[in-house]
Amino acid sequence: MGITPSVPQRRQRGGGRDPIWQTPEMLIEIETAWSLSGYLLVCFSAGYFIHDTVDIVVSHQARASWEYLVHHVMAMGAFFSGIFWSRFVGGGVLTLLVEVSNIFLTIRMMMKINNAQHLLFYQVNKYVNLVMYFLFRLAPQAYLTHFFLRYGGQRTLGTFLLGILLMLDVMILIYFSRLLRSDFCPKRVPSQQLKDKFLTE
Template sequence: MESLFPVLQSHPGPSILVCSLFFRLAHRLLQTLPVPKLVKQDDFRSWKWRNLSVSMVHSLLTGTWAVTCVVVWPETLHNIHSHYTPLSYVLVCVSTGYFVQDAGDIILTGHAKGSWEFLLHHALVIWCFLYALYTQLYVAGAVIALFVEVNSVTLHLRLMLKLAGAQSSAVYQINKLLNVFTYITFRLSAQFYLTWYIVHNYASLDHGGYFLVTMVVMNIMILIYFYRLLRADFLPRRKSCKLLCDK
């Protein structure tokens, strides 16, 4: 790692490209795995399944990696502006490569119009991560932001189970509870902590205004997603309809 790090740090652009190619290779390899029959019968489901499979690999890898960085180097939480280690820098590089690959997959397969929210999210993340990689600032902040990938594991599993038509399975029922738990403890908590840190240290941060606006936009997005998630999994439409009819 020590010998590789100077190369990555000196050439973040090509390093991101290599990481993107790694996830593209993972995309190809995952196509060899069996998929549910229901998924095979529809082109969109097939694409979404492949896309989510790569996303799951990214979430399992970077979510674990991010938590490990904070556990091993607690200063990550307290010095978001300038603290980083070779391992945390490489983590941000790898994750940026994934988001570039995923954005490319969405656009090149013709799903941009129906996935504009994901593209907006990816654009915000890529821009912030590129800033961190090229300036060596806010790398710790990017690591904390990647805590959300712990929740993404349950989010991706939820969508994959829905694609397979397994909403009534015990796995889905357990996962939807875990999903809410991880959404609060890893996604909302991480985002709100970063927002608090920026506001609290605003005067001493480089380009604090840009990052604060970015965090506010991201916070609005994740709160909307959380509402949609709760409505979909815990307030079925027929129950909502019945309540309205009773009124």
């Protein structure tokens, strides 16, 4: 007996080869919905996290980047449920909406590295970044947490994923507080912390 469902079963749950915008049920039927594009996206993302983890360890940056390593390990644990058991693929796709927010966070980081905080573009991006963080990080995490709370107290894959999700919730809230302190309450940030741009900002 295989660990993954047959192709007909998969197509009944999702859209087969359809992209996510043509299979909105993946964002509702988080556990059972399946599509080829969503599955490949989860596989590609898991591969990225594996590659980045190996790169951090090989380049001897594990101590400085331990937060990223913790995040990557938790993300890989969650994505593997979709890869090997074809369950919660929709949840994996939903968590990857965070990459939309990462576009503006990366712009922000690059401008801070180049000391361009005085530019109007930085000020505009600061507020856009805040909105994107809420829409594509906080809101999806809250939705997923609400969904997975139904597995509380059960010894299931959903309970395991709930544990990972709660830890990610804590990390995202910590990063959000750092973002607010850095961009909207700069006087409260000690000057020596400004060097730690990747982790504290």
